[in-house]
Amino acid sequence: MSLLAAEGLVKDFGGLRAIDGLSVSIDEGELVGVMGPNGAGKSTFFNCVSGVIPPDEGTVTLDGTDVTGDPPESLAHRGLVRTFQNTRELETMTVRDNVRLAAPDQPGERTLPALLRSGSMREREETVRERADELIETFELDHLADEYSSNLSGGQRKLLELARTLMLDPDVLLLDEPFAGVNPTLTREIADHVRDLNADGMTIVIIEHELETLTDLVDRLVVLQQGRLLVEGEPEAVLEDERVIEAYLGGDAE
Amino acid sequence: MSALDRLPSGRGDRALLAGVACLLVGGLFALTPLQADLPSALYVFVEVGITFVIYGMLVLGLDLQYGHTGLVNFGHVVFFAVGAYATAMLAAQDSFSGIALGYPWPLALLVGVIAAALLGVVVSATSIRLRDDFLAIVTLATAEIFHSIFVNFEGTFGGNVGILGVPRPIAALVGDADTRLIATLLVLGGFTLITLAxxxxxxxxxxxxxxxxxxxxxxxxxxVGKSTITYKTQAFVYGAALAGFAGGLFALYNGAVAPGFFTIQVTVTVWIGMLLGGAANHRAVLAGLAIIMGLRLVSRFGLSVTPVSGDVFAAFRLLVVGLIxxxxxxxxxxxxxxxxxxxxVDQ
Structure with missing residues (x-):
């Protein structure tokens, strides 16, 4: 059974139809790449699925439950977390706090335990700190842990964003262009992290322009064009598909 | 600095201790025959000090809203006013204008806090989703609307005269003026310190x-799974309730409320204090407020040493404060x- 499924999604922005009857289904444990030329509707697809914007039509189901139009915070509780195309850091907070923030089930995020400094809040905060430091170390940000995230480079921001989402221990991870503007070494590093996470059972969907990295990485490629599903399948087969070549290289040749 | 790594620690507990100590000493002055002697030259300082500790609760609430959560509230005075009016109307024994119900003052104070919090809930429910600048306009408008209501519904709120005959619990216990001022400053200051904690x-x-x-x-x-609307509403309502509490205490100290005490000037003062000291830092916003209120106080004395007329000096004083x-x-x-x-902030 599919873990995450979008069925007949439609989203209009004024007169522009960004996605048009798009259906994509992702199985548990899969590593899926989503590609397509600019304006194909990749990010809109992510936004609709992750609850950032509600779709005009269609449904999104997560683990058998209809979650269409649910806000991002409730999807995060259900185990679906995303990153953003232009990395969004909490720039006025330190790297540590960025990661710690994402910790779920912290009683100290409610007024009374916070005021009373309850034991459960302190205990939870201890584990949160340990886990956050682990993740910061895994992503080799430990030397920057007390730095404000506004001081981080583009690549470091990508790593931080990944660390932050992993704090939630999601079942489904949506990555919006995790390799954009990242140097080749770091790209390999991020790709390795993604591979490891997937090997541990996390279902991952990646939007990416960087074709080579993507095709090496994923089990399945989904190609979008003008808001519709163009082709999907094994990466090698998809890349040789004429429609894909035309969409990427031919552009207007119809 | 500890901002880098905020583990719940002893920070703030000193303020709690100091606050309780202030309340106890203030209570000692109020309840025992113990007397304080205050040189008359210091009267004005103690009186401004009392206003400062009341405004201190306002600035701490505002800092929770703006400094920490980023909510732009340009109508903070309205929650102060609603708390004060609700307390005054419920507790006033007899006022020759407006409503005076004569209930016990602790109940009135509680209702004052609840009234301000409820107004906070209403404003949040309708407007907390708005972008920063729109929330600023809504809160500013709310404050102006209420100011207008207080002035114009004379039968209820006493118009420009306001509500008189509000009980003054500390004044009722202490006959001597010096001791009364000191006890008031200590008790209200104690509440401000506890608020800080x-x-x-x-x-x-x-x-x-x-x-x-x-x-x-x-x-x-x-x-990352946080229900931000809930947090924004809470921060807004907590700030409003604090302002209501400050308003109630003000009514019980002043013995009367009137629209003139609740002008936009109050909002402006606490905003300047917060920005001057440094938003998102509780002690800094209090210090900032102390600076702006201190400047206004000290510059008053300048008139006697400058060779200019009162009008010119008043304008000059505003100019100096503005330049700072x-x-x-x-x-x-x-x-x-x-x-x-x-x-x-880029530097």
């Missing part, structure tokens, strides 16, 4: 981390003790 605990805890995350980027905060603010904004845009990185 409470908001410090709140913002040092993971709760404060969520608030600061909302200020930094609301969408990110939502996408310009200098702070130019050289310390995050406020005197504010952290530019924490506030995202």
């Amino acid at each position: 409470v908001v410090t605990r709140l913002t040092d805890a993971p709760y404060g981390r969520v608030l600061r995350a909302i200020r930094a980027d609301e969408l990110v905060t939502r996408s 603010l310009v200098a702070v904004i130019r050289y310390r845009p995050a406020g005197i003790w504010g952290d530019p990185q924490e506030l995202g």
Whole structure:
């Protein structure tokens, strides 16, 4: 059974139809790449699925439950977390706090335990700190842990964003262009992290322009064009598909 | 500095201790024949000090809303006013204008806090989803509407005269003027210190981390599973309730309320104090408020030593205060003790 499924999604922005009857289904444990030329509707697809914007039509189901139009915070509780195309850091907070923030089930995020400094809040905060430091170390940000995230480079921001989402221990991870503007070494590093996470059972969907990295990485490629599903399948087969070549290289040749 | 690593620690507990100590000493003055002797030259300082500790509760609430959560509230005075009016109308024994119900003052104070919090809930429910600047307009308009209501519904709110005959619990216990002033300052100051301890605990805890995350980027905060609307509403209502509490205490200290005490000037003063000291830092906003109120006080005495007329001096005084603010904004845009990185201000 599919873990995450979008069925007949439609989203209009004024007169522009960004996605048009798009259906994509992702199985548990899969590593899926989503590609397509600019304006194909990749990010809109992510936004609709992750609850950032509600779709005009269609449904999104997560683990058998209809979650269409649910806000991002409730999807995060259900185990679906995303990153953003232009990395969004909490720039006025330190790297540590960025990661710690994402910790779920912290009683100290409610007024009374916070005021009373309850034991459960302190205990939870201890584990949160340990886990956050682990993740910061895994992503080799430990030397920057007390730095404000506004001081981080583009690549470091990508790593931080990944660390932050992993704090939630999601079942489904949506990555919006995790390799954009990242140097080749770091790209390999991020790709390795993604591979490891997937090997541990996390279902991952990646939007990416960087074709080579993507095709090496994923089990399945989904190609979008003008808001519709163009082709999907094994990466090698998809890349040789004429429609894909035309969409990427031919552009207007119809 | 500890802002880098906020583990709930002893920070703020000293304020709690100091607050309780102030209340106890104030209570000692009020309840025992113990007397204080105050040189008359200091009267004005103690009186401004009392206003300062009352406004201190306002600035701490505002800092929770703006400094930590990023909510722009340009109508903070309305919650102060609603708390004061509700307390006054319920507790006043007999007032020759407006409503006077004569209930016990502790009940009236409680209702004052609840009334201000309820107004906070209503404003949040309708407007907390708005973008910063729109929330600013809504809160500003709310304050103006209520000001207008207080002035024009004379039968209920006493018009420009306001509500008189509000009981003054401390004055009722202490006959001597000097002791009364000192006891008032200590008791109200004690409440302000306890408020400081409470908001410090709140913002040092993971709760404060969520608030600061909302200020930094609301969408990110939502996408890591925090219900930001709930937090924004809570921060707004807590700030409103604090202002209501301050308003109630003001009514019970002053013995009367009138629209003139609740003009936009109050909002402006606490905003300037907060920005001058440095938003998102509780002690800094109190210090900032002390500076702006101190400047206004000290500059009053300047008239006697300058060879100009009162009118010219008044204008000159505003000019100096304005210049100091310009200098702070130019050289310390995050406020005197504010952290530019924490506030995202470029230097």
